[in-house]
Amino acid sequence: MTTMAIIRNLSLVALSLTFGLSTPALAAPKSELVLAIGGEPDQGYDPLLDWGRYGHPLFQSTLLTRDAQMNVKPDLATQVALSDDRLTWTIALRSDAKFSDGTPVTAEDVAFTFNKAKTAGGALDLWVLKQARAIDDTTVEITLSEPWITFSEFLFTLGIVPSKSYGPDYSRHPVGSGPYEMVSWTEGEQLIVKQNPHYYGKQSPFERITFLFTGDDTSLAATHAGQVDVVSVPAPSADAPPAGFKQVVVDSVDNRGMSFPMLPDDGKTTSDGYPIGNDVTSDLAIRQAINLGVDREQIVEVALFGHGTPAYGPADGLPWSNPKAAIAHDPDAARALLDAAGWAAGSDGIRQKDDVRASFSLIYPASDSTRQAIVVTVAEQLKALGIEAIPQGKSWDVIEREMQASPVLFGWGSHNPLEVYSLYQSSWAGQALYNPGYFSDPDVDAHFAAAQAAESLEASYPHWQAAEWDGESGFSAKGKAGWAWLVNLDHIYYVNECIDLGATQIEPHGHGWPITSMIQNWKWDCE
Amino acid sequence: MTDAALTRPVTGVPVRRNKRIATIAATCAGASGIAVVVVGSLAFGNFGIEPDFSARLLPPSLAHWFGTDQFGHDMFARTIHGLKLSLWVGVVAATLSTLIAVGLAILATTCGRWADILVSFLVDAAMGLPHLVLLILISFALGGGTHAVIVAVAVTHWPRLTRILRAEILQIRHAEFVIASRQFGKSWWYVGQHHFLPHLVPQMLVGLVLLFPHAILHEAGLTFIGFGIEPTKPAIGILLSDSMRYLTAGKWWLGLFPGLSLVLLVLCFDAIGNGLRLLADPRQAQT
Numbered sequence: 108m109t110t111m112a113i114i115r116n117l118s119l120v121a122l123s124l125t126f127g128l129s130t131p132a133l134a135a136p137k138s139e140l141v142l143a144i145g146g147e148p149d150q151g152y153d154p155l156l157d158w159g160r161y162g163h164p165l166f167q168s169t170l171l172t173r174d175a176q177m178n179v180k181p182d183l184a185t186q187v188a189l190s191d192d193r194l195t196w197t198i199a200l201r202s203d204a205k206f207s208d209g210t211p212v213t214a215e216d217v218a219f220t221f222n223k224a225k226t227a228g229g230a231l232d233l234w235v236l237k238q239a240r241a242i243d244d245t246t247v248e249i250t251l252s253e254p255w256i257t258f259s260e261f262l263f264t265l266g267i268v269p270s271k272s273y274g275p276d277y278s279r280h281p282v283g284s285g286p287y288e289m290v291s292w293t294e295g296e297q298l299i300v301k302q303n304p305h306y307y308g309k310q311s312p313f314e315r316i317t318f319l320f321t322g323d324d325t326s327l328a329a330t331h332a333g334q335v336d337v338v339s340v341p342a343p344s345a346d347a348p349p350a351g352f353k354q355v356v357v358d359s360v361d362n363r364g365m366s367f368p369m370l371p372d373d374g375k376t377t378s379d380g381y382p383i384g385n386d387v388t389s390d391l392a393i394r395q396a397i398n399l400g401v402d403r404e405q406i407v408e409v410a411l412f413g414h415g416t417p418a419y420g421p422a423d424g425l426p427w428s429n430p431k432a433a434i435a436h437d438p439d440a441a442r443a444l445l446d447a448a449g450w451a452a453g454s455d456g457i458r459q460k461d462d463v464r465a466s467f468s469l470i471y472p473a474s475d476s477t478r479q480a481i482v483v484t485v486a487e488q489l490k491a492l493g494i495e496a497i498p499q500g501k502s503w504d505v506i507e508r509e510m511q512a513s514p515v516l517f518g519w520g521s522h523n524p525l526e527v528y529s530l531y532q533s534s535w536a537g538q539a540l541y542n543p544g545y546f547s548d549p550d551v552d553a554h555f556a557a558a559q560a561a562e563s564l565e566a567s568y569p570h571w572q573a574a575e576w577d578g579e580s581g582f583s584a585k586g587k588a589g590w591a592w593l594v595n596l597d598h599i600y601y602v603n604e605c606i607d608l609g610a611t612q613i614e615p616h617g618h619g620w621p622i623t624s625m626i627q628n629w630k631w632d633c634e
Numbered sequence: 635m636t637d638a639a640l641t642r643p644v645t646g647v648p649v650r651r652n653k654r655i656a657t658i659a660a661t662c663a664g665a666s667g668i669a670v671v672v673v674g675s676l677a678f679g680n681f682g683i684e685p686d687f688s689a690r691l692l693p694p695s696l697a698h699w700f701g702t703d704q705f706g707h708d709m710f711a712r713t714i715h716g717l718k719l720s721l722w723v724g725v726v727a728a729t730l731s732t733l734i735a736v737g738l739a740i741l742a743t744t745c746g747r748w749a750d751i752l753v754s755f756l757v758d759a760a761m762g763l764p765h766l767v768l769l770i771l772i773s774f775a776l777g778g779g780t781h782a783v784i785v786a787v788a789v790t791h792w793p794r795l796t797r798i799l800r801a802e803i804l805q806i807r808h809a810e811f812v813i814a815s816r817q818f819g820k821s822w823w824y825v826g827q828h829h830f831l832p833h834l835v836p837q838m839l840v841g842l843v844l845l846f847p848h849a850i851l852h853e854a855g856l857t858f859i860g861f862g863i864e865p866t867k868p869a870i871g872i873l874l875s876d877s878m879r880y881l882t883a884g885k886w887w888l889g890l891f892p893g894l895s896l897v898l899l900v901l902c903f904d905a906i907g908n909g910l911r912l913l914a915d916p917r918q919a920q921t
Contacts (some may be wrong), residue, residue, distance in 0.1 A: 256877045327882050343704075344883040409687050409705060473865055476879060483705060483866060487685050 137311065137336075137605070137631050143319040143326035144600070146620030147298070152277025152289070154266030155220070155227040158278070162620035163627075165300060166207070167266025167283030168308070170198060170217070171259075173522070175610035175625060176428065183212065183267060183284065183306070184237060191558060193254035198262075200245040205305040206269050207288040214241035219270035221249060221261070233261070254560040256567045257525035259616035264523075286627055296320060309427040311627045336603040339619040342414045342477065345599040352601040357622065359614040360425060360520035362418045363481055364592035365469065367394050368512055368544045377537055383511040385544060386463045391466065391588065392448030393494065398584035398591045399434060400441035400492040401485055406594050410480035414599055418592040420575055420583055424613050427524040427571035440493055450493070458493035466495035470509060471516040473500030478516050481593060510543040517543075520595070520616035524564075524571050528555050531574070531582045531589055546589040550580050598622065605633035654913070661909030667902035669722065675718035682711025682868065691880075694887050701887035703876070709870075713892045716900055721758040723784055723853045724903075728845035730788035732795060732838055739799035740830060743807060744822040755794065760793040769852055773861045783862045787849045794840040802837055803830050836914035843907035847900040854896060870896045 150156040154167050170184040186199040204212040221239035235255040242248050251258060269282055281289055286308060287300040298318040302310060308449055319326065323341050330338045331349045348354045372384035387393055403417030416423070419433035450458040458465040469486060471478040479500060486496040496514070506515055517540070519526060529535050532555055533547035551574045558570030573581070580586045598614050600622060609628035614621035688705035694701045700709035742753035760768075769786045776782035806812060806829065815825050856862040857871025865872055870892050877889030 324878070324882065341879065343879045343885075347883065406686060409690065474860065476865075476876070478702060479865055483685065484687075487687070487705075498866045 120124045128214065138314045139316070140313045140336045140606075141317045141319060141334060142337045142623075143321055143335045144337060144619035144622060145330060146318065146324075146454045146617065147295070147320040148611075152281040152292075153278035154264075154283075156278060158281075160264055161615055161617040162623040163625075164266040164283070164285055165287045165584060165623070165626075166281040166285045166289060166303075167268065168204070168285045169264060169266055170200075170262040173263060173612065173624075179523075183217070184262070187259075187262065189259075189563065191562075193256070193562065194251050196247075196249040196251075196258075197242075197245045197260075198249065200247065201307065202245050204284050206282050206284050206450055207305055207360040208269070208272065209305055210269060210271065212267060212269075212284045213244050214247045215244075216270045217241070217247045217267055218249075219273070220265060220267045223268075223273070224261075224265060234555075239505050247625075248444050256559050256561050256564055257523060259564050260523040260525060267573050286318065290315070292444060293337065307321045308554065309627055311629060312631055313629065316626075330601055336606060337622070338601050339622070340601055342412045342596075343600065345412065345414055348601045351604055353596050353604050355600045355602045355608060355611075357598045357600070357611045357614050358416070358424065359595055359598050359616075359621075360419060360422055360522075361517060361596045361598065361614060361616045362423065362520045362592055363478060363518050363594050363596065364418060364421070364590045365397075365485070365514045366510065366544045366590055367514055367518050367588070367589075369403055369546050369589065372512065377511060379508075381508045381511055383537075385467060385512050385514075387465055387467050387494075388432045388514060388544075390448065390450075392444050392450065394588035394591070395584060396441040396492060397489065397494065398588050399436070399444065400494075401488050401591065401593065402436050403593055404436070404483055405488070406484050409484045410477065411594060411596060414597040415594045416597070418595045421519055421527050421590070422521075422524065422528055422571075423592075423595055425522070425524075426565075427527065427568045427574040429572035429581075429583070431572075432576035432581065432585060434584045438492065445493065452493050456490070456493060457495045463495060464495070465495070468499045468513045469496040469516065470499050470501050470506055470513050472503060472506065473575075474502075477596070478518070483632075485593065499585045507540070510540075511537065511545065515543065522612075522615050524558070524567065527571060527574070528559075531555070546582065546587070547580065548580070548587050548589075551582050551587070552575075552579070554581075603604065605631055607632045657909045660905045661913075664902035664905030664909070667898065668906075669792050671714060671717045671721060671899065672780040678714060680713040682708045682715055694891075699703065701885075702890040703888060704880075709873075709887065709891060712868045712873060713870070713895050716870040716873055716892060717895060719780075719863070719867065719869050720850045720853055720896070720899065722848045723780070723787065724849040726784045727787035727791065727849040727853075728842050729786075731791040731845050731849075732787070732842045735795035735799055735841065736798045736834065736838060738792065739803055739834075740826050742796075742800050743803040743830075744811040744826050750800075754756060757793045757796050760790070765790060765852070766855065769856050770859070770861050773856055777859060780863050780867075783853050783856055785853050786856065790852075791848055793843055795845065798841065799834060799837060800832060806830055806833050832896075836910075840907055840914065842912045843903055843910060846907075848905040850896070850900060850903075 146396040148158050152158045154164055158164060158165060168183050170182060171187065172182040174180050183200055183204055184198050185201050188197045190421070195324055200214055200217065206212060218239040218241045219235060225233040225236050235251050235253060235258055237250040237252045239249040266283055266285065268277065272282055279292065286303055286306045288303045290299040290301050292298045297320060299315070301315045319329065319335065321329065326335065326338045327340060327344060329335045330352065331538050342624050345354065367388040368385035369389060370384040371389040372386050373383065377383060407413060407415040407417060414455045420428050422428040445458060450460045453459045469482050471482045482498045486498050489496045501509070507510060519530065529541040531542060531551055533552050536545040536547065554570050554574035554577065558567040561567035561570060575581050576583045576585050583587045598621065602608060607630040609625055611622070612624055651904045689702050689706040690704060692698055698708050698710065700713055702708055738753050740752045772786035772789065773782045776785055812825055812829050815829060836890050853862065854871035854874065857869050858875045862871060863869045873892040874889055880888050
C-alpha cells in the first residue's frame with residue numbers, strides 16, 4: 108500500500124511539475140505571426156512597379172504616412188513644403204535612417220526613386236514629375252511640370268529604394284528602410300519576413316511574420332487548425348469565427364458601382380474599333396432613376412450578407428467626398444422621373460421611349476462571385492422600375508472591349524483623390540479603365556482643375572467635394588449621375604483573440620493586404 | 635422412413651425472378667426519372683429563375699424541398715432547370731458524337747485499308763489525349779457558353795463508340811449474306827447502307843444512351859471549373875461550384891441535393907442503356 112501511495116504521490120508531483128514548467132512557455136508573448144490575407148503581388152516587392160500601393164510596403168518606408176484617422180504623420184521626411192507656384196516640393200529627410208543592409212538613406216536615394224519610378228513603366232503615373240534632385244544629403248527638391256496636388260500621394264505610397272544596389276532582381280530581393288526584411292519568398296505559397304535591425308522607427312513586437320498565399324478555403328481550414336493568426340474571410344463564411352478567434356470588421360472604400368456610358372450610340376468607335384455609347388444610359392432620367400431606385404441596403408443584405416455599407420460616391424467617408432451628395436432610396440420618385448422623361452411601360456413591363464427599349468447588358472467579371480451577386484440583385488430591383496438589366500459575366504479582355512457601350516460593375520476605392528479625377532475627368536475618357544463611360548462635364552472639369560492647383564491636399568478637399576455636388580451640379584446622382592455607386596464592402600478578418608490590431612484605417616480596394624498598413628501597432632495581448 | 639421422405643411437403647418451385655421483367659422495369663424507371671425532369675422544368679417555368687429576397691438561404695422544408703440559395707431561388711426548381719439544361723447538352727452532344735462515330739466506322743470499313751488506318755489513328759490519337767484538358771481547350775477556344783460546351787463534349791466523345799462499331803462491321807463484313815451481296819455486284823456503299831446500318835442500330839442506340847452520362851458529367855465538370863456555361867444560368871456545375879463558397883458556412887443543402895440529383899440522372903440513363911443492351915442482344919437470352 109505504502110509503495111503504491113508513494114508512486115501515486117510521485118506521479119502527482121511529476122504531473123504538477125510538467126504543468127508548472129509548461130505554463131510559462133505557453134503564456135509567453137508570441138513573437139511570430141502567420142497571416143493568410145492574400146494579396147501576393149504579381150510583380151514582386153518593387154515599389155517602382157506598384158508594390159505598396161495598398162497596405163504597408165513592409166520592406167521599404169515612405170516619406171510620409173497616415174495614422175488610423177488618416178492624419179498625416181512624418182516618416183522618412185521631417186518636413187515637406189510646396190512652393191507658392193505649386194511646382195516645387197522641398198523635402199527634408201531624417202538623417203538616422205538606414206537600409207536593411209546598413210547603408211544610410213540619403214537624399215540621393217529619394218531622388219533616384221522618384222526619377223526611376225517615372226521611367227519604370229509600372230502602373231505608377233508620374234507624368235507630372237519633371238525632375239527630382241538631391242540638394243544636399245538630407246534635402247530633396249522635386250519639380251513638377253504643372254500644379255498637381257495629387258502628386259503628394261506618392262509621398263505616402265512610394266517606398267524609397269537604395270540607388271546603389273537597385274537592380275533588375277530588386278523585386279525578388281528587396282532592400283529598404285522599412286520595419287521588415289525578407290527571409291524568403293516562395294511564389295504562390297508564402298512570404299517570410301523578419302525584423303529589420305536597422306529600422307529607425309518603432310519596432311513591432313513580432314519578430315517574424317509569415318504570409319500565406321493560399322485560397323480562401325485553405326486559409327480558413329488552416330485557421331480552424333490553429334495554424335494561422337490572422338485570416339481574411341469572404342462574406343459568406345464571415346459569421347462563424349473558430350474558437351479562439353474574434354471577428355474584426357473594417358470599414359472600407361472598397362466600393363462597387365456601375366458605370367454608365369454617357370454618349371448615345373451613334374456609331375462612334377474607340378481607336379481600337381470598339382463601339383462607344385448606349386441609347387438607354389445616355390438619358391439622364393434613366394441614370395438618375397437607377398440611382399434613386401436601387402435599394403442599396405437590400406444589396407448589402409442580399410449580396411454581401413450584411414457585411415457592407417451603401418455607397419453614394421467613389422470615396423465615401425474620405426475627407427474629399429461630399430456627404431451632401433448622398434440620395435435617399437425612393438422608387439416612386441424614380442418612376443415619376445421615368446414617366447416624365449417619356450419612358451412608358453411596354454406590354455412586358457419594360458419601359459420604352461420611341462423605339463428604344465429600356466434594356467442593357469450589365470457586365471461583371473465572371474470570376475467574381477460577389478460582383479455576380481450584386482449584379483443579380485440590382486437587375487431584380489431595376490425590373491421593378493421597368494428597366495431591364497441583363498447580367499453578363501465576361502472576362503476582363505472582353506470587358507475592356509465592351510465597357511464603352513454597356514454598364515459594367517467596377518470596383519474602386521483608393522486613399523488618393525486622383526482616383527475620383529480619373530473616373531470623371533473628360534480628358535481621361537477611354538484611357539485604360541479610367542472614365543469608361545466618357546463622362547464629360549465642364550463644371551466638374553473646372554472643379555478638378557481648381558483642386559489640382561490647390562496649395563495643399565487639405566486645401567483641395569472642398570474642390571473635390573464641389574465636383575461631386577456644388578449645390579447645382581456635379582458628377583453625383585443629384586447632378587449628372589455618371590455612375591451608380593452601390594455598396595462599400597466591409598473587409599472581414601478572423602484574428603487570434605490574443606492579437607490587438609489597434610485602430611484601423613478605412614481600407615482601400617484590395618481585400619487583405621490593406622490591414623497591414625498599421626502593422627507596427629499590432630500587439631500580443633495575452634499574458 | 636421412405637414414407638416420410640415421400641410425404642415430405644413439396645416445396646413450391648422457387649419463384650424465379652424474371653430477369654426480362656426486371657430489366658424492363660428498371661428501364662422504365664430510368665425513363666420516368668428523365669420524364670420527371672423534362673415535365674418538371676416545363677411546369678416550373680420561371681419559378682427558380684426569379685429570385686425572392688424574402689426567403690434567402692433557408693434549409694430544406696416542405697415549402698422548399700431542397701432549400702433556397704443566397705437570392706431566395708428555390709433550389710428544387712433550380713436543380714430541375716439545371717438537369718434539363720444538362721439533358722439538352724446531353725442530347726445534342728451524344729447525338730453528334732454517335733453520328734461522327736457511325737460515319738467514321740463505315741468509312742473505316744468500306745473505303746479501303748488506308749481509310750481504316752487513318753480512322754484507327756484518329757481514334758488512338760483522340761483517346762490518347764487527356765479528356766478534360768481537350769474539353770477545356772475546345773470550350774475556351776470557342777469562348778465559353780452553352781454552345782461551346784455542346785461542341786466540346788460532342789467532338790470528344792466519339793472514339794470509343796467508333797472502335798466498337800468498327801469491330802461490329804468488320805464481323806458483319808465476313809458474313810455470308812454480305813459476301814453474297816458483293817458477288818451480286820453490289821458496291822460497298824450499297825452494302826453499307828442496306829446491310830451494315832440495320833445491324834448497327836442496336837449498338838448505336840445503346841452507345842447513344844450510354845454516352846449521355848459521360849456528356850452530362852463532363853458538362854457539369856467543365857462548368858464547375860468555370861470554362862462552361864454563363865455563371866448566372868442554373869446549370870448543375872454552376873450550382874455545385876457556387877455551393878463550395880457556402881460549405882464552410884454550413885449551408886450543406888446547396889451542394890448535396892444538386893449533386894445527388896445529377897448522380898440519379900446519370901443512373902437513370904445507365905439503367906436505360908443497360909436495359910436496351912440486354913433486351914436487344916439475343917445472346918443475353920432474356921426471355
